[in-house]
Amino acid sequence: MVLPLASEGGDPAQDRLAAALTDEITVDLSRIPETFVIARATADSYRGRRVDARQVGRELGVRYVLDGGLVRLSEAVQLTLQLVDSESGACPLGRPLRWRVVRPSRAVPQSHRTVARSLDLTLQEVETARARARPAADSQDLLLQAAMAAAVLRTTPDSLQQARRILEAGECTRPGVGTRLRAAGPDL
Secondary structure, eight states, X not given: OBOOOEETTOOHHHHHHHHHHHXXXXXXXXXXXXXXXXXXHHHHTTTTSOOOHHHHHHHHOOSEEEEEEEEEETTEEXXXXXXXXXXXXXXXXXXXXXXEESSHHHHHHHHHHHHHHHHHHHHHHHHHHHHHHSOOHHHHHHHHHHHHHHHTSTTSHHXXXXXXXXXXXXXXXXXXXHHHHHHHOTTO
16 A cells, blocks of 8 residues: 655645645555555545554455655655555565655656565565565475375375375475375375
């Protein structure tokens, strides 16, 4: 979910730029395959409030919350975004993402595309790290499935065949899984 971008200073032009960038980033992120983005109307209900990403995650069922704002720097505007994990409340990157928009009135079309591309790559990086950090639960699950097929359904050749297929899948995901179970069940 892209929270409405905060705009410091009360400048109406900067507020409009923040709203426009929020809209465009939301639309562009929704075009990324396998990405679920909450509609702007829902996100607007959080405008002007201090928001806890974990609460947003519970309320809306999102994995990440994108929070940020605009700050005027003389003739330019700096866009700062923070990707927050809604389960832990932590920033998976450990740092905010920053872009400098030199000509804000003309830059919206280019800026949001650059931001969305960068966020797409960032999400891929974060999700890859998340998948690698997970314990090999799939292998454990395969081991339990094979044990059930071998022990409980042992009476038919089909069940033994099924257990062998499960073990082979487990062997591909985690070497040694099949060997340990075969030692427990000689028919496999």
